[in-house]
Amino acid sequence: AQSVTQLDSQVPVFEEAPVELRCNYSSSVSVYLFWYVQYPNQGLQLLLKYLSGSTLVKGINGFEAEFNKSQTSFHLRKPSVHISDTAEYFCAVIYSGAGSYQLTFGKGTKLSVIP
Amino acid sequence: GAVVSQHPSWVICKSGTSVKIECRSLDFQATTMFWYRQFPKQSLMLMATSNEGSKATYEQGVEKDKFLINHASLTLSTLTVTSAHPEDSSFYICSALDRGQYEQYFGPGTRLTVT
Numbered sequence: 001a002q003s004v005t006q007l008d009s010q011v012p013v014f015e016e017a018p019v020e021l022r023c024n025y026s027s028s029v030s031v032y033l034f035w036y037v038q039y040p041n042q043g044l045q046l047l048l049k050y051l052s053g054s055t056l057v058k059g060i061n062g063f064e065a066e067f068n069k070s071q072t073s074f075h076l077r078k079p080s081v082h083i084s085d086t087a088e089y090f091c092a093v094i095y096s097g098a099g100s101y102q103l104t105f106g107k108g109t110k111l112s113v114i115p
Numbered sequence: 116g117a118v119v120s121q122h123p124s125w126v127i128c129k130s131g132t133s134v135k136i137e138c139r140s141l142d143f144q145a146t147t148m149f150w151y152r153q154f155p156k157q158s159l160m161l162m163a164t165s166n167e168g169s170k171a172t173y174e175q176g177v178e179k180d181k182f183l184i185n186h187a188s189l190t191l192s193t194l195t196v197t198s199a200h201p202e203d204s205s206f207y208i209c210s211a212l213d214r215g216q217y218e219q220y221f222g223p224g225t226r227l228t229v230t
Contacts (some may be wrong), residue, residue, distance in 0.1 A: 044221050
């Protein structure tokens with residue numbers, strides 16, 4: 001079965017410090033990669049996605065992620081975090097093959113930004 | 116962006132009764148819809164993948180006879196929680212997949228409370 005691993009369940013970081021949230025997935029020929037954010041008491045919101053093309057993807061709120069096929073990773077980064085970035089972040093992968101699509105979510109990483 | 120609606124947004128039911136939740140894609144056709152469950156302060160859990168015109172694919176540990184999914188049209192999928200019990204109380208979220216963009220659009224969620 002395909003899998004998505006978010007290695008850190010919780011990440012505390014000081015305000016204005018850089019952050020990296022890690023995501024690894026099962027190797028597969030066709031994958032489409034996403035990062036979602038869920039702020040407290042709100043629904044999921046798409047941060048960014050990788051479908052094809054440039055492996056460095058820029059999203060909203062200053063976040064970016066890099067698709068690394070050889071390491072089967074799609075880590076999310078931000079050079080300087082704000083208090084408002086405190087939220088839960090989910091990595092998701094759509095595996096595509098033979099006309100079928102399988103979606104798998106990681107278990108999420110809670111980012112806590114400390115003033 | 117595309118819009119996905121859910122109805123009802125909140126439902127309270129008695130133990131032993133069944134509840135149906137609707138998920139509609141309002142401005143695009145979704146051959147694939149997903150159903151999630153989220154417990155308070157916990158991560159999103161994918162319950163099943165619903166493909167139009169075929170049986171849903173359930174994730175491991177999800178009882179298919181308890182959570183009946185029907186995807187009879189390209190814009191509507193329903194989740195029926197049969198013989199609900201208090202432990203079924205949760206936040207149920209659907210999403211619809213735009214295959215052209217490999218992007219999911221999420222509904223606002225349905226809060227189910229079983230008394």
